Amino acid sequence: MTKPVTDTEQKYLLQGNEAIVEGALAAGCRFYAGYPITPSSEIAELMSVKLPTVGGTFIQMEDEIASMGAIVGASLAGVKSLTATSGPGFSLMQENLGYASMTEVPIVVVNVMRGGPSTGLPTSPAQADVMQARWGTHGDHAIIVLAVSSVADSYEITIQAFNLAEKYRTPVILLSDEIVGHTREAITLPPNKDIPIFNRIKPSVPPEWYLPYEDNSRGVPPMADIGSGYRHHVTGLMHDAKGFPNFSPEVAGGFLKRQYRKLANGADEIQMTKQFMMDDAEIAIITYGAVSRSAIRAVRMAREQGIKAGFLQLVTLWPFPKKAVDAVCRKCRAVLVPEMNMGQMVREVRAVNQTATLKQLNRFDGKFITPQILFRKLMSL
Amino acid sequence: MVEQASKVRHDFLRHDMNFPHVWCPGCGLGIVLGSLIRATASLNIPQDELVLASGIGCTGRMPAYVDFNTLHTTHGRALTFSTGIKLANPSLTVMTVMGDGDATAIGGNHFIHAARRNLNITAIIVNNMIYGMTGGQYSPTTPYGAKASTAQYGHIEHSFSIAELAITAGASYVARGTVHHVPQLDALIKGGIQKRGFAVIEIMSNCHTYYGRQNGLGDPVAYQKHFKDHAVTVNKAEKMSPEEMDGKFSIGVLADIDKPAYVDEYQHIRDMACKKTTEQGETKGGECAKERLDEM
Ligand SMILES: Cc1ncc(C[n+]2csc(CCOP(=O)(O)OP(=O)(O)O)c2C)c(N)n1
Ligand code: SF4
Numbered sequence: 001m002t003k004p005v006t007d008t009e010q011k012y013l014l015q016g017n018e019a020i021v022e023g024a025l026a027a028g029c030r031f032y033a034g035y036p037i038t039p040s041s042e043i044a045e046l047m048s049v050k051l052p053t054v055g056g057t058f059i060q061m062e063d064e065i066a067s068m069g070a071i072v073g074a075s076l077a078g079v080k081s082l083t084a085t086s087g088p089g090f091s092l093m094q095e096n097l098g099y100a101s102m103t104e105v106p107i108v109v110v111n112v113m114r115g116g117p118s119t120g121l122p123t124s125p126a127q128a129d130v131m132q133a134r135w136g137t138h139g140d141h142a143i144i145v146l147a148v149s150s151v152a153d154s155y156e157i158t159i160q161a162f163n164l165a166e167k168y169r170t171p172v173i174l175l176s177d178e179i180v181g182h183t184r185e186a187i188t189l190p191p192n193k194d195i196p197i198f199n200r201i202k203p204s205v206p207p208e209w210y211l212p213y214e215d216n217s218r219g220v221p222p223m224a225d226i227g228s229g230y231r232h233h234v235t236g237l238m239h240d241a242k243g244f245p246n247f248s249p250e251v252a253g254g255f256l257k258r259q260y261r262k263l264a265n266g267a268d269e270i271q272m273t274k275q276f277m278m279d280d281a282e283i284a285i286i287t288y289g290a291v292s293r294s295a296i297r298a299v300r301m302a303r304e305q306g307i308k309a310g311f312l313q314l315v316t317l318w319p320f321p322k323k324a325v326d327a328v329c330r331k332c333r334a335v336l337v338p339e340m341n342m343g344q345m346v347r348e349v350r351a352v353n354q355t356a357t358l359k360q361l362n363r364f365d366g367k368f369i370t371p372q373i374l375f376r377k378l379m380s381l
Numbered sequence: 382m383v384e385q386a387s388k389v390r391h392d393f394l395r396h397d398m399n400f401p402h403v404w405c406p407g408c409g410l411g412i413v414l415g416s417l418i419r420a421t422a423s424l425n426i427p428q429d430e431l432v433l434a435s436g437i438g439c440t441g442r443m444p445a446y447v448d449f450n451t452l453h454t455t456h457g458r459a460l461t462f463s464t465g466i467k468l469a470n471p472s473l474t475v476m477t478v479m480g481d482g483d484a485t486a487i488g489g490n491h492f493i494h495a496a497r498r499n500l501n502i503t504a505i506i507v508n509n510m511i512y513g514m515t516g517g518q519y520s521p522t523t524p525y526g527a528k529a530s531t532a533q534y535g536h537i538e539h540s541f542s543i544a545e546l547a548i549t550a551g552a553s554y555v556a557r558g559t560v561h562h563v564p565q566l567d568a569l570i571k572g573g574i575q576k577r578g579f580a581v582i583e584i585m586s587n588c589h590t591y592y593g594r595q596n597g598l599g600d601p602v603a604y605q606k607h608f609k610d611h612a613v614t615v616n617k618a619e620k621m622s623p624e625e626m627d628g629k630f631s632i633g634v635l636a637d638i639d640k641p642a643y644v645d646e647y648q649h650i651r652d653m654a655c656k657k658t659t660e661q662g663e664t665k666g667g668e669c670a671k672e673r674l675d676e677m
Contacts, residue, residue: 031469052654057468057647062494066461069454069491073434073465076452077473081465099455226450226466227473229429233395233445235453244399244445245453 010189016154016180017042017084019187020110021050023158024082026195029108030056031081033070035063035089038122039178040112043084064089068096068109075105076234078225080162084110087120090129090136097171098137099236101259104213104221106165106172106200108158113177113289115366124366125178127289128341133173134318142259144168144270145318147175149292151185157272157315163198164270168262169220175317177340179290179368203230211241215254219262263319271321274313277303281310283381284332285374286325286349288314291338297371302378309378320348329353334381336361338369393418393428395448403442407601409560409586413507414443416563417478420570421449432473434463436488438480439513439588457488460495463502471501471644474574481508482520485543489521496550496579500643503573503580504552506543509588517591528595543583548636553578555636559585561608562632572634577642585612585630 014022020043024032032047034040048058057074061067064085071081085093090111100107113129115121129136133145144164148154158174165172203210203222212232214221221241224230233243238255240246263270274292277299278284285295295311302309312328314321329335329352337346338361346360361377363369404410421431431449435441437456444451450473454462463477484492484506495502511529512518519529522540529536547555554576558566566584573580587593587604598604615633618626 031465033465049654052647052651053658055651059464059468061461061464062490065458066464066491066494069458069461070465070468073452073462073467074469075465076462077466077469079469081469095455096458096461225470226432226452227430227470231429231448231450233451233453235445236455237453 008191012187012189013184014151014187015042015182015184016148016151016176017112017182018046019151019154020084020158020174020176021046022189023155024108024162025050025054026192027080027159027162028197028199029080029082029162030054031071031074031079032056032058032083033061033067033074033081034083034085035061035067037086037089039114039181040084040086040110042181043110047082064092065096068093068100071107072096072100072103072105075107076226078228080106080166082108082110084112086112086114087116087129088118090132094137098139098141100171101137101141101143102236103234104169104223106169108161108165108172108174110174110176112181113175121366123178125290125368126340126364126366127177127291128344128364130175130317130341131344133175140256142170142263143318144170144172144263144316145175146172146272146315147288147317148180149289149313150180151183151187153315154180155187155189159195160272163196166200167198167220168266168270169200169223170263175289177290207231212243213239214241215258219258219265267319270316271319271324272315273321273324274315276311276313278310278312278328280308282308282332283334283336283378284309284328285311285336285338285378286314286328287311287338288317288345291340291369294369294371294374295338298374298378301371301375305379307378314345317345320352322352325349325352329356333357334359336377336381338362338374338377340364340369390418393422393447395446399446402446404439405590407589408439409509409601409604410439410443410507412560412563413505413584413586414446416566416570417505418447419567420574423571424574426474430473432463432466432475433478434459434466434475435478436480436483437514438483440478440480440507441483441514443478457483457486458491459483460488460491460502460504464495464500467500467502468644468647475501476503476505476574478505478507480513481506481510481522481543482512485521485541485546493546493550496547496552496581498643499551499553499578499640501577501579503582505570505573506581506583507586508543508583509586509592511588511592513588513591517595530591530595544581544635547581547583552581552636553638553640554580554634556581556634557583557585557630557632559608559612559632560587561605562612565632569634576637578640
C-alpha cells in the first residue's frame with residue numbers, strides 16, 4: 001500500500017514497521033541506507049519501493065557500519081536520512097553513531113529489538129537494548145532515545161524523531177521491538193497539511209562568517225548543507241567553533257557541556273510521556289514499548305477489582321523524563337516497572353526517587369509480558 | 382606561471398589556522414596534497430562543489446588543509462560517508478583519500494563494494510605500506526619479510542595489490558603513481574576525477590619515519606630514489622617478464638572501462654517507480670514527478 005499525498009485523512013491497516021516508513025516519509029525522509037535483519041527488514045523493503053517514487057534514494061549497503069556512514073553523509077548533504085536494524089546490526093552501528101553525535105548530524109536510527117546477546121533470538125521480542133541505546137557508543141555524549149508501543153506510535157513518534165533530530169542537530173534512536181514491528185493495527189493517517197514538520201535551521205549569515213559549531217542561546221548551531229556554499233570541515237576529533245581539531249580543555253569541556261545543555265533546554269518538548277488513569281492512582285506501572293500494551297489491559301482489570309491503578313508510558317527514554325517519573329513515584333504507594341529484560345530502566349527510576357516502593361517484573365525468555373502476568377503482579381502489591 | 386601555481390595553492394588551502402601541518406618533514410603526503418590541488422584546480426570545478434572525505438590516519442588528516450567541503454570520518458569508513466553524500470547530491474564532485482590500512486584493512490569491505498557499485502567517486506589511496514599514525518604496525522600492503530612495529534621478526538603475511546584488487550572488484554578507472562613521478566601523478570588524479578564511475582588512484586608514498594627506518598629507507602631522499610628505480614611504466618611492464626618485474630611495480634593507468642554509473646541507474650529506478658505508482662492511481666498524476674523535481 002502506498003499513502004498518497006492527500007488532503008484528507010486516510011484509514012489503513014498497517015504493521016508497526018510499515019508505519020515507521022509512513023512516518024519517515026511524512027517527516028520528509030528522502031534517504032535510507034540499511035542492511036537487512038529480522039525483525040526490521042520490512043522497513044528496508046518498503047523504503048526501497050517507496051523512496052524512488054518521491055525522488056528519494058534507497059541503498060542496501062554492505063553492512064550496518066556502512067549504513068550508518070551513508071546516512072550521516074546524506075544528512076550532511078542536506079537530506080533527512082533513516083536506517084533501521086536490530087540487535088547485532090545496532091552493535092555494529094555504534095562507532096559511526098558516535099561520529100554523528102560528535103558532528104551533530106540529524107539522523108534517525110530504528111532498532112527493532114529482539115532477544116540477545118549476539119544472534120540471540122531473532123524472531124522474539126525483547127527490550128534489552130535500552131542501555132545500549134543510551135551508552136552504546138564510546139565516550140560521553142548526548143542522545144535522544146524514543147520507544148514506540150503501537151502502530152499509531154510507530155507513525156507519530158517517527159515523525160517526532162525526525163523533528164527532534166532536525167531541531168536539536170542530534171541523532172535520534174527509535175526503539176521498537178518484534179511485537180510492535182510485526183503487529184497489524186488500524187491506523188488513521190492525517191492529511192499531509194496537518195503533519196507538523198521541523199526542518200534544520202540553516203545559516204543566515206554570509207559564508208565567510210559561518211561557524212558550524214558556534215554556541216548560541218539554544219546551543220544548536222545552524223547547519224549548512226554540504227555543497228550550499230558554506231564550505232567547512234567536519235571531523236570526529238574534538239573541534240572548535242570552526243570545526244577544526246582542537247584539544248584544548250576549554251574547547252573539549254565546552255563542547256560536551258553544550259551538547260548536554262541543548263537537550264536540557266528542550267526537555268519539556270523532548271521528554272514525552274503518556275498517562276493512563278493516573279489522576280487518582282494509588283499504584284502505578286511505569287512502562288515503555290510493547291509492554292505498555294499489556295499495562296492498559298492490566299490497569300483496566302485492576303480497576304474492575306476496585307484497585308486504583310494507573311500507568312505512565314515513557315515515550316522518551318533518554319534524556320530520562322525525571323519529572324514525570326518522580327511525580328508518579330511520589331504519588332503512589334507502590335510502583336511496578338515491568339521490562340522485557342533483566343531490569344534496565346528500573347535503575348533510572350530508582351535513581352530518580354529512592355524512597356518509592358519499587359517492584360520489578362522481568363521477562364527475558366523471548367516471551368511477552370502479558371496483561372494477565374501484569375495484573376497478577378499488580379494485585380500482589 | 383610560478384605566480385599562477387602559487388595562486389592555486391593559496392586559493393585551495395586553508396591558511397588561517399591549520400598550519401604547520403601534522404605530518405613529519407619530508408612525508409610523501411605533502412606531495413600527494415600538491416598533486417591533488419593541481420589536478421582539481423586544472424578542472425575548474427567550483428570549490429563549493431568539491432568534497433574531500435577521509436578516514437583516520439596520517440593520510441586522513443589531509444582534508445583539513447584544503448578549502449573544499451571536507452570530512453574527516455571514522456577509520457576505514459570514509460567511502461560509506463562519501464556514498465551518502467554522492468547519492469544525496471549527485472552534482473557534487475566527491476573525492477575520498479585513505480591510507481592503505483584505512484582503505485584495505487579496516488575499510489576493505491567498503492572499498493570493494495564501492496568499486497563494485499560504481500558510484501562516481503574518486504578514491505585516492507596513499508600506500509606507504511605501513512600504519513603511519515599509530516607507529517609503524519604492519520598493514521595489508523606490508524611486504525613479506527619486511528619489518529614493522531608488530532613484525533619485529535619479519536612479516537609472515539603476504540601483501541595484496543590495491544590496484545589489482547580494485548580492478549577485480551569492478552572499478553571503472555584504476556591507476557598507480559608515486560610521489561616521485563609528480564607530473565604523472567597530477568594527470569592520474571585528474572583522470573580519476575574526470576572518470577564517470579568509481580576511480581582508484583593508488584599512490585606509492587613514503588613513510589620514512591616508520592616503514593623507512595625499520596626497512597633501510599630512513600629518509601625521504603632514499604625513498605625518492607627507491608621509487609625512481611622500482612617504478613616501471615605500464616607500457617614497459619607489459620613487455621617485461623615476471624622475473625624482470627620482481628621487486629618492481631607498474632605505474633600509469635591500469636584499467637579504464639565504461640559501465641553505467643550508479644546515480645544514472647538509480648534515476649531509471651525513480652522513473653520506473655513513479656510511472657508505476659501513477660498508473661496504479663496511488664499518486665495523483667504528475668505529483669510523483671513534481672515531488673521528485675522539488676527534491677532534486
Ligand atoms: C576503529 C579504529 N581502530 C583503530 C584506530 C587506530 N588507528 C588510527 S590510524 C590507524 C592506521 C593508519 O594507517 P593507514 O590507514 O595505513 O594510514 P597512514 O597513517 O599510514 O596514512 C589505526 C590503526 C582507529 N582510529 N579506529
Ligand atoms: S608517520 Fe609516516 S606517514 Fe605519518 S606523517 Fe610521518 S612520515 Fe608521513
